[in-house]
Amino acid sequence: MTALEVKNLQKSFGKTQVLKGIDFSLDKGQVLVILGSSGSGKTTLLRCLNFLETPDTGSITVGGKVLYDSNDAATLDDETIRQNRLHFGLVFQNFNLFPQYTALQNVTLAPTLLKKATPQAIEEQGKQLLTRVGLADKMGNYPYQLSGGQQQRVAIARALALHPEVLCFDEPTSALDPELTSEVLRVIRGLKSADSTMIVVTHEMDFARSVADKVIYMADGVIEEMGTAEEVFENPQREKTKAFLRGAKEAF
Amino acid sequence: MSFLEVTAFLFEGFKISLLIFAVTLLCGAPLGLPIAFCSMSRFKVVKAISKVFVWIIRGVPLMLQIFIIYYVPGLLFDFQIFSQVDRYFFIEYGIADAGRIFAVLIAFTINYACYFSEIYRGGIESISRGQYEAGYVLGLTKSQIFRKIILKQVIQRIVPPMSNEIITLIKDTALANCIVVCEIIKQAKELAATKALVWPLFYTGVFYLLFVGVLTIVLGQVEKKLKYFRS
Numbered sequence: 001m002t003a004l005e006v007k008n009l010q011k012s013f014g015k016t017q018v019l020k021g022i023d024f025s026l027d028k029g030q031v032l033v034i035l036g037s038s039g040s041g042k043t044t045l046l047r048c049l050n051f052l053e054t055p056d057t058g059s060i061t062v063g064g065k066v067l068y069d070s071n072d073a074a075t076l077d078d079e080t081i082r083q084n085r086l087h088f089g090l091v092f093q094n095f096n097l098f099p100q101y102t103a104l105q106n107v108t109l110a111p112t113l114l115k116k117a118t119p120q121a122i123e124e125q126g127k128q129l130l131t132r133v134g135l136a137d138k139m140g141n142y143p144y145q146l147s148g149g150q151q152q153r154v155a156i157a158r159a160l161a162l163h164p165e166v167l168c169f170d171e172p173t174s175a176l177d178p179e180l181t182s183e184v185l186r187v188i189r190g191l192k193s194a195d196s197t198m199i200v201v202t203h204e205m206d207f208a209r210s211v212a213d214k215v216i217y218m219a220d221g222v223i224e225e226m227g228t229a230e231e232v233f234e235n236p237q238r239e240k241t242k243a244f245l246r247g248a249k250e251a252f
Numbered sequence: 253m254s255f256l257e258v259t260a261f262l263f264e265g266f267k268i269s270l271l272i273f274a275v276t277l278l279c280g281a282p283l284g285l286p287i288a289f290c291s292m293s294r295f296k297v298v299k300a301i302s303k304v305f306v307w308i309i310r311g312v313p314l315m316l317q318i319f320i321i322y323y324v325p326g327l328l329f330d331f332q333i334f335s336q337v338d339r340y341f342f343i344e345y346g347i348a349d350a351g352r353i354f355a356v357l358i359a360f361t362i363n364y365a366c367y368f369s370e371i372y373r374g375g376i377e378s379i380s381r382g383q384y385e386a387g388y389v390l391g392l393t394k395s396q397i398f399r400k401i402i403l404k405q406v407i408q409r410i411v412p413p414m415s416n417e418i419i420t421l422i423k424d425t426a427l428a429n430c431i432v433v434c435e436i437i438k439q440a441k442e443l444a445a446t447k448a449l450v451w452p453l454f455y456t457g458v459f460y461l462l463f464v465g466v467l468t469i470v471l472g473q474v475e476k477k478l479k480y481f482r483s
């Protein structure tokens with residue numbers, strides 16, 4: 001079953017075209033890993049999917065429902081965009097936790113404000129999610145009392161609390177000290193299941209290879225290569241992909 | 253005149269100083285908010301008008317602004333509204349200076365609202381875009397994001413600069429004596445003129461110091477209360 005379909009997504013900032021026509025689709029339960037060097041447009045793509053940027057052209061379809069179509073102005077008003085965002089979740093590179101709330105409050109804030117369930121049920125869910133990401137003993141801590149890796153795990157729990165159909169991660173471990181990346185990657189890997197569709201932008205090659213059902217290599221705003229993890233990692237077709245993978249190998 | 257009598261006489265004036273302080277704070281602090289939002293408006297005209305207004309109010313001495321508020325209506329329309337208010341309140345209620353105090357309150361409120369607006373603007377603009385975006389991604393509305401996420405962080409950041417302004421404010425109330433409002437220094441000058449007593453003028457400093465001491469403690473407590481998180 002197709003969970004997400006992206007067609008001809010284009011986005012420019014002023015005169016620079018950052019996304020030059022992105023097409024891909026993703027089945028329910030699949031994990032898509034996006035690779036690409038800095039500046040290739042990965043973040044912009046995730047921001048378009050989460051409606052933090054409005055694409056210039058193209059369409060985004062989730063579970064058969066057209067959320068955005070540049071030819072249909074009705075998909076563009078504020079309230080529609082807000083509703084659309086609920087289909088996606090986004091975990092940021094630098095966490096963006098709310099500093100005045102505890103770990104648990106960070107997780108329960110949005111479900112509470114959006115009246116997703118009774119307060120007791122929301123709190124119960126929050127505790128379960130934090131337990132799931134290994135933070136059962138840190139629920140009452142404020143973000144400044146947590147390490148980077150713990151903060152990122154709270155951010156993951158926060159995103160999960162709204163049950164997004166597609167959960168996106170933008171370089172979730174890039175802001176972390178090397179010794180903290182594995183705990184976050186382990187949590188993300190643990191989320192992989194038949195009904196959680198995920199898109200992960202990462203530079204962690206071993207992780208990418210082991211978790212991905214599908215891999216996209218982006219360069220200069222286009223999909224340079226797309227395939228299964230095995231196809232892209234073992235047998236890349238394009239020169240740019242080969243060079244990128246060689247570079248990644250040398251770096252570690 | 254005994255020390256106690258002088259103290260009581262000066263305290264009558266200090267009540268006026270405190271009145272100016274309280275009204276300016278209670279009216280100026282909320283009024284600063286719409287001005288801050290105008291200064292950050294997407295509409296260029298609104299933004300420009302707001303910025304020019306703030307520039308003028310912050311760029312001209314407060315004493316001059318008091319003179320302008322007090323005298324200009326009379327010069328323009330030949331109607332000295334504040335003197336009329338003065339007379340009315342004196343005849344009806346036996347209260348002196350009401351019109352002058354009213355003029356001072358208007359000048360102070362506008363002046364401080366502009367200073368506060370700049371503090372608010374700085375506080376709001378210092379919150380990272382990521383905080384808004386984290387809210388958007390969770391499907392929250394703009395107003396929920398402002399009220400539930402941004403506001404408290406802004407308050408935490410603006411308390412120290414606000415404390416500064418508030419402490420400056422109590423001392424600025426002395427400017428009211430430029431249009432002969434009977435605040436504490438005016439009272440002391442009266443004693444110098446009529447009773448040849450100069451020391452009460454210096455004694456007024458004690459009133460300010462005690463009040464600023466109380467303010468410092470209270471504002472310090474507020475600051476401490478808000479320090480439970482770090483952003």
Ligand SMILES: Nc1ncnc2c1ncn2[C@@H]1O[C@H](COP(=O)(O)OP(=O)(O)O)[C@@H](O)[C@H]1O
Pocket residue numbers: 013018036037038039040041042043044045
């Ligand atoms: N808001 C923006 N305004 C102008 N240029 C931007 C903006 N956001 C991203 N860009 C540009 O778009 C390009 C792609 O950025 P990005 O999507 O962040 O790439 P990546 O995440 O792959 O490193 C970069 O050249 C960047 O400078």
Ligand SMILES: [Mg+2]
Pocket residue numbers: 042043044170171
């Ligand atoms: Mg990026």
